[in-house]
Amino acid sequence: MSTVKLTVNGKAVAVDVEDRTLLVQLLRDHLNLTGTHVGCDTSQCGACVVHMDGRAVKSCTMLAGQADGASITTIEGIAKGDELHPMQAAFRDNHGLQCGYCTPGMIMSAIDIVQRHGGQLDEATVRSELEGNICRCTGYHNIVKAVLDAAGRMKVSQAAE
Amino acid sequence: MYQTKYHRASSVDEAVSLFAKGSEAKFLAGGQTLLPVMKQRLASPSDVIDLGKIKELQGVELSGDTLTIKAATTYYDIMTNADVKKAIPAIAHLTSVLGDPAVRYRGTIGGSIANNDPAADFPAALLALGATVKTNKRSIAAQDFFQGLFSTALEDGEIITAVSFPVPAKAGYEKMRHPASRFALTGVFVAQTKSGEVRVAATGASQSGVMRVPAIEAALKANWSPSAIDSVSISANGLLADIHGTAEYRANLVKVMAQRAVAAAS
Numbered sequence: 001m002s003t004v005k006l007t008v009n010g011k012a013v014a015v016d017v018e019d020r021t022l023l024v025q026l027l028r029d030h031l032n033l034t035g036t037h038v039g040c041d042t043s044q045c046g047a048c049v050v051h052m053d054g055r056a057v058k059s060c061t062m063l064a065g066q067a068d069g070a071s072i073t074t075i076e077g078i079a080k081g082d083e084l085h086p087m088q089a090a091f092r093d094n095h096g097l098q099c100g101y102c103t104p105g106m107i108m109s110a111i112d113i114v115q116r117h118g119g120q121l122d123e124a125t126v127r128s129e130l131e132g133n134i135c136r137c138t139g140y141h142n143i144v145k146a147v148l149d150a151a152g153r154m155k156v157s158q159a160a161e
Numbered sequence: 162m163y164q165t166k167y168h169r170a171s172s173v174d175e176a177v178s179l180f181a182k183g184s185e186a187k188f189l190a191g192g193q194t195l196l197p198v199m200k201q202r203l204a205s206p207s208d209v210i211d212l213g214k215i216k217e218l219q220g221v222e223l224s225g226d227t228l229t230i231k232a233a234t235t236y237y238d239i240m241t242n243a244d245v246k247k248a249i250p251a252i253a254h255l256t257s258v259l260g261d262p263a264v265r266y267r268g269t270i271g272g273s274i275a276n277n278d279p280a281a282d283f284p285a286a287l288l289a290l291g292a293t294v295k296t297n298k299r300s301i302a303a304q305d306f307f308q309g310l311f312s313t314a315l316e317d318g319e320i321i322t323a324v325s326f327p328v329p330a331k332a333g334y335e336k337m338r339h340p341a342s343r344f345a346l347t348g349v350f351v352a353q354t355k356s357g358e359v360r361v362a363a364t365g366a367s368q369s370g371v372m373r374v375p376a377i378e379a380a381l382k383a384n385w386s387p388s389a390i391d392s393v394s395i396s397a398n399g400l401l402a403d404i405h406g407t408a409e410y411r412a413n414l415v416k417v418m419a420q421r422a423v424a425a426a427s
Contacts, residue, residue, distance in 0.1 A: 019209075020164055043193065056262060132262055
């Protein structure tokens, strides 16, 4: 057992876990943050994507210990109170989900994509950058629409801050 | 995953001594290969020694005609590095088609070559560019480093610290990606050195891991153009065959990817 100290959604936490614990298990089983999903468990599907120190990573392919000292943001940590994050709002408005299982990972990856590309996003870029996130319902069309829509909204909200 | 003990090393020396204390220790960098293997219970190290936070293993240096990438530098940091893009753009391109964005944030060049997966991308770049692998003990030429499927010249407890690439005149890399895993079904790295030598290396093709392709090297040495490869014939003997493609299909991919790599080379 080891104590892993990290910041999750802005809150400092210390969790006693077995050394073999994955980051996603720490989040789901120890902190009850079950918005982060496990899909394939083989780092292909992207349902487990969270942000570690601002970078989108697959939390099923990291030991919890590797995140010691890091700042983690999960899907639960991106809305401001009742106000959805612009990416969440865009997924809702564009019907960018059906069953919703892939959605938390999609949204966390999509925020990272927008942050990296800023205003340079086009449809081809979004499609190629979402290669590590698999959706079995939507056919991706509305997901791509949502990400492009959110890219515009995030630019506006950044300008307003 | 079986039980294990996690250690974070803060220096190469500390990592070496932690490794020596473990009964069956393994080094961990980005974990994009080792952790999946541990999750499948195909590996059960007593201890994992995390090299990912060691400062002396991070970063890129361009000095004259040598580009040095430290071992724990992530694919993302390689892909976006100005010196890499300037000196060997084919390496920046290789990292941009490796895995997916989340994998590129974690995976490292050292991890890629230490594992010598037959479908990994970086071994082809090292072999074609005539790179040198630096460890905490010695320097190893790429051609001596890769010793067959998942096998390298590394000794127990030896740590890769950096890879040095001579800057080529021209180089290119193209691969046919498996659509789900993003591993190379076959990838070919072509390079022309500043002294005019041509080296071609293919990954994902051979049963014994990354390989040189002498027939294509000879054709390109005579005429550096995609059409020079048209008449080359690649034998399917010893090539990988699985549900994703036959040996004959991969033999053809070696040619086609080589042609595309030459066309894209800069």
